[in-house]
Amino acid sequence: MSDAVIEVADLDARYGLGHVLQGLELRAGRECVALMGRNGVGKSTLARVLMGLTPPRADGVVRLLGQDVLGWPPHRIARLGVGYVPQGRRLFPSLTVDEHLELNRRPGPAGTRWTADAVFELFPSLGQRRRSYGNQISGGERSMLAIGRALVTNPGCLILDEPTEGLAPAVVENVAEGLRTLTGEGVAVLLIEQNVKAAALAADRAYFMAEGRIVHEAADKAAMTDDTVLSRYLGVSA
Amino acid sequence: MTLHTFYFLTLNGLTLAALLFIMASGLTLAFGLMRVVNLAHGAFYLLGGYTGVHVVQASGSLAAGVLVGGAVAMAGGLLVERLLLQRVRGLDLSEALLTIAVGLIIADALLVAYGGRPISLPLPPGLRSPVDLGVMMYPAFRVVIMVLAVLLGGALWLVMSRTRIGAAIRAGVDDRETAMAQGINVPLLFAGVFAVASFLAGAAGVIGTSYMSLNQGLDVRVLMLSLVVIIIGGMGSLKGAAVGALITGMVSSFATGYLPQFALFFLFLPMTLILVFRPQGLFGRTT
Numbered sequence: 001m002s003d004a005v006i007e008v009a010d011l012d013a014r015y016g017l018g019h020v021l022q023g024l025e026l027r028a029g030r031e032c033v034a035l036m037g038r039n040g041v042g043k044s045t046l047a048r049v050l051m052g053l054t055p056p057r058a059d060g061v062v063r064l065l066g067q068d069v070l071g072w073p074p075h076r077i078a079r080l081g082v083g084y085v086p087q088g089r090r091l092f093p094s095l096t097v098d099e100h101l102e103l104n105r106r107p108g109p110a111g112t113r114w115t116a117d118a119v120f121e122l123f124p125s126l127g128q129r130r131r132s133y134g135n136q137i138s139g140g141e142r143s144m145l146a147i148g149r150a151l152v153t154n155p156g157c158l159i160l161d162e163p164t165e166g167l168a169p170a171v172v173e174n175v176a177e178g179l180r181t182l183t184g185e186g187v188a189v190l191l192i193e194q195n196v197k198a199a200a201l202a203a204d205r206a207y208f209m210a211e212g213r214i215v216h217e218a219a220d221k222a223a224m225t226d227d228t229v230l231s232r233y234l235g236v237s238a
Numbered sequence: 239m240t241l242h243t244f245y246f247l248t249l250n251g252l253t254l255a256a257l258l259f260i261m262a263s264g265l266t267l268a269f270g271l272m273r274v275v276n277l278a279h280g281a282f283y284l285l286g287g288y289t290g291v292h293v294v295q296a297s298g299s300l301a302a303g304v305l306v307g308g309a310v311a312m313a314g315g316l317l318v319e320r321l322l323l324q325r326v327r328g329l330d331l332s333e334a335l336l337t338i339a340v341g342l343i344i345a346d347a348l349l350v351a352y353g354g355r356p357i358s359l360p361l362p363p364g365l366r367s368p369v370d371l372g373v374m375m376y377p378a379f380r381v382v383i384m385v386l387a388v389l390l391g392g393a394l395w396l397v398m399s400r401t402r403i404g405a406a407i408r409a410g411v412d413d414r415e416t417a418m419a420q421g422i423n424v425p426l427l428f429a430g431v432f433a434v435a436s437f438l439a440g441a442a443g444v445i446g447t448s449y450m451s452l453n454q455g456l457d458v459r460v461l462m463l464s465l466v467v468i469i470i471g472g473m474g475s476l477k478g479a480a481v482g483a484l485i486t487g488m489v490s491s492f493a494t495g496y497l498p499q500f501a502l503f504f505l506f507l508p509m510t511l512i513l514v515f516r517p518q519g520l521f522g523r524t525t
Contacts, residue, residue, distance in 0.1 A: 051419045078421035090416040093523060094408040103405045104420050153421060 003029050004063070005157045005188035006050070011060035013042075013049050020045045020056060022212040028157075032179055032189040034199035034224065037209035038234060043192045044087050046209075047161045050190075051084050052077045065109065065156045081109035083150030087161040087192075089142045091134030091149075097141075098130045100149045109156030110187060119148035122178050140171035147178060157188040164198040176201035196236060200225050208233040245373045247495040248488070253380045253449055255487025256387030260442040261460060262467040262479045263394055264435025270411035270474020272428045274323065274333045278341035279439050280461030282311040284348055286440025287452045291359055294444075300362055304444045311440025312433050314344070319432045327425070345457045354454050359447035379448045386445065390438075394476055407431065411474035412523065463490070466509045472522020481520055 006028040013021035020042045026035070037043055049058045052074040062070045069077050078084065092100065101116040120127035123144035129137050137145065143163050150158055160179075164172045172195065179202040183189055193199040199206060206224045208216040216233055218224040230236055261283065269275045276282075290307030294300055318340050326332035361379055368375040398404035409417040410424045418424050442460075443452075450456060467486050471478025485508055493504035512519060 053415055053419060073425075074415070074418040075421050075423045078419055084419045086416055086419065090413055092409045092412040092416070094412050095405060099405050103402060103409060103422075106421070149420060 005029055005065055006033075006159075006190055007061065007063040008046070008050075009061040011046075011049065011058060011062060013045055013056040013058040015045070015056050020212055021049065021058070024060070024212065025214060026207055028188050028190055030183070030186045030188050031205070032183040032191060032203045034191045034193050034203035034206040035209060036193055036196070036199055036206055036234060039194070041209045042212045043209055044161055047084070047087070047159050047190075047192055050077075050159055051082065078153065081153070081156040083153055083155030083158040085143075085146045085150050085158070085160040085163050087165070089146040089163075091142055091145055093133055093135040096131050096133055097126060097137065097145055100134060100145055101152050104149050105152045106154065108154030110154035110185070112154060113185070114151040114154050116148075116152060119144075119151055122151075122181065123148060123174070140167050140174075143167060143171070143175060144178075147175065151182075155187060157190070158182065159190045159192075161192045162194060163191070164193065164195050169197070172198045173201060194234070196225065196230060196234065242374060243495065246376075247491045249371070249374075249376050249380070250495075251488040251491030252484075253383055253487070254490055255483040256384045257442055257446045257449065258463055258467050258487055259387045259480055259483035260390060260438050260445075261464045262471075262483060263390065263476060264431065264438045265464055266468045266471065266474055266479045267407060267411070267476070268428060268431045268435045269468060271407065271414065271424060271431055272327075273330070273414075273473075274428075275337070275465070275468075276315075276318075276432065276435065277334060277337040277461065278314075278318065278344065279435070279464060280457035280459070281341035281344035281348075282314055282436050282439040283443040283446070283460050284452065284457045285314060285344055285443065286311040287443030287447050288348055288352060288357070289440070290444030291357055291447060291452070294360055298362065300359075300365070300444075303359075304441050307444035308437040308441035311443070312437035315436025315439075316429070316433050318436075319429050323432075324425075341457065341461070345454070349454050352452075356451040356453040357447070358451040359444070361448055365448075377448075379445075383445050383449065391476075391480055398476055403427075463505075466506065469509050469519060470512050472519025474523075475519065475521035478519055478521035 004027045008024055008026040011021050011024040024046065035043055045056055049056060050062060050064065052069065052072050058070060064077065064082050065080055067080055095103065098116065101119060126141055126144045126148060129141055147163060164175055176198050179189055179191065191199060191203055200221055205220060206218040207214050210233060216229060218229060265276060265279050286307035289310045290303035293306045294303035322336050323333060326336060365379040365382060367378055369378045369381060398407065406422050406427055410422060410427055414424050463486060467479060467482035470485055471482030489504050489508060493501040
C-alpha cells in the first residue's frame with residue numbers, strides 16, 4: 001500500500017522495564033481507522049511514540065506522511081503535518097479558545113482550509129465561548145477545542161487519543177461527524193477509542209490491541225461491532 | 239518612629255521591589271518553561287554591574303552602561319544555554335549543578351579582577367540630586383529605577399498577553415509537552431527567554447549599583463531574593479513576580495528599618511508560609 005499516511009512496523013517501546021509495545025504493525029491511508037482495546041494495552045503509548053513524546057524508548061519503523069519520524073522532537077513531527085489530540089485534551093488554562101486556535105494556525109498538508117472560523121462552523125457551540133479560557137469550558141467544548149486546535153495546523157493526518165471520553169451521546173455524535181467530514185477531505189485519522197459507538201460512527205475499519213500487539217483487524221463497520229470480537233477484546237457488547 | 243521614616247522605608251521597599259522585579263521577571267518565565275532555574279542569575283547581575291560601571295566611567299552615559307552590561311550578561315546567558323544546558327536537558331540535578339558552577343566561576347573571576355572592595359556607580363550629575371516626591375525628598379535615580387520597572391512590567395505584559403510569542407510562552411509554561419506536540423519549538427523559545435532574562439539580570443546589576451554597591455557575595459544575595467520572589471509569586475507567572483517583588487521589597491525594607499535583628503526571619507517568613515500552604519505560589523498553577 002504505497003499511499004499509507006501512517007505506517008508502523010516492528011515497533012517496540014519500553015517504559016523502564018515494561019515492554020509496552022511488542023512488534024506492533026499498523027497502517028492507515030486517507031481514511032478513519034479506529035484503534036481499540038482495553039485500558040493499559042498500550043494505545044496511548046503508541047500515540048506518544050507517533051508524536052515523539054518521551055518516555056517511552058522506542059525502536060522500529062514509524063513513517064508519517066512519508067517521513068521516518070522516529071527520534072524526531074515532537075514540534076518537528078507536528079510541523080510535518082501531524083495533528084494530535086492528547087488523552088484528557090490537555091488544553092492550556094492560560095489561553096482563551098481564540099488564542100488556542102490563533103497560536104496553532106498555520107498552513108499544512110491540508111493547505112489553509114482550516115481557520116478558526118471553519119472550526120466554529122464544524123463545532124458551532126465552541127463559537128459561543130471564544131473568550132473563555134481553556135479550563136472554563138464544558139467537557140464537550142474541551143474535546144471540540146482540542147480537535148480544533150489540531151485542525152488549524154491543517155494536518156495531513158490526525159491522531160486522537162480518546163476524544164469522546166466522558167462525553168454525552170449527542171456530543172459524541174457531533175465529534176464523530178466532524179471526523180467523518182475530515183476523512184472525506186482526505187485527512188488520515190487514527191482514532192484511539194474505548195467507546196464502541198464513537199468508533200463505529202466515525203471509523204471505516206478498526207484494529208484491536210491487546211498486550212502491546214495488534215491482535216485483530218476488523219475490515220468494515222459490521223466486523224467492528226461484532227459481538228464476539230467486542231466481548232473478546234473489549235469485554236463489552238455492542 | 240516618625241512618619242518620615244515610614245515614607246522613607248516605603249520608598250526604599252519600592253526601589254528594592256523594582257530591582258527584584260527586573261531580576262525575577264525573566265527568570266520566572268524561563269523557570270516556568272523548562273523547569274530549569276538559572277542559579278547563575280546572581281553572577282550575571284554582578285557581571286553586568288562591573289561591566290556597566292566601566293562603560294559609565296568611560297562614556298559618561300548611564301544608558302550605554304545599562305545596555306552594555308545587559309548585553310554582556312545576555313551573551314553569557316546564551317553561551318551557558320547553547321553550550322552547556324542543552325547537553326544535560328531533562329536532568330534536573332545536572333542542570334542545577336551546572337548553573338551553580340557557572341555562577342561560582344563568574345563570581346570568582348570577578349573577585350580576581352576587581353578584588354573585594356565595594357564599587358559603586360558614578361551617577362551622572364542630573365540623577366545624583368534628590369527630587370521632591372511631595373511627602374519627602376528622595377534620590378532621583380531611585381525614582382528612575384521604579385519607573386523603569388513599571389515600564390518593563392508593562393512591556394512584558396503586552397508581549398505576554400497580546401503577541402503570538404507571548405501566547406506560545408504561556409502555553410509552554412502551562413504544559414510544555416502538549417505545546418511541543420502542537421508544533422511549538424519550546425527549547426528554542428526557552429533559549430530566547432533565557433537570553434532576555436540574562437539581559438535583565440545584567441541591566442539590573444548596573445542600575446542596582448546605585449542602591450547596593452557591588453561586592454563579593456552580592457550575587458548570592460540577589461539570587462536568594464529573586465528565588466524568594468519567584469516562590470512567593472509562582473513559577474512562570476509575571477503577575478506573581480510583580481506581587482512577589484512588592485512583598486519581598488517591602489518586608490525587607492521595613493524589617494531592616496524597625497527590627498533589624500529579625501530582618502532575615504521576616505524576609506523568609508512569607509516564602510515559608512507559601513511553601514507550606516500554597517506550594518504553587520500565589521499565582522502559580524498546579525500541574
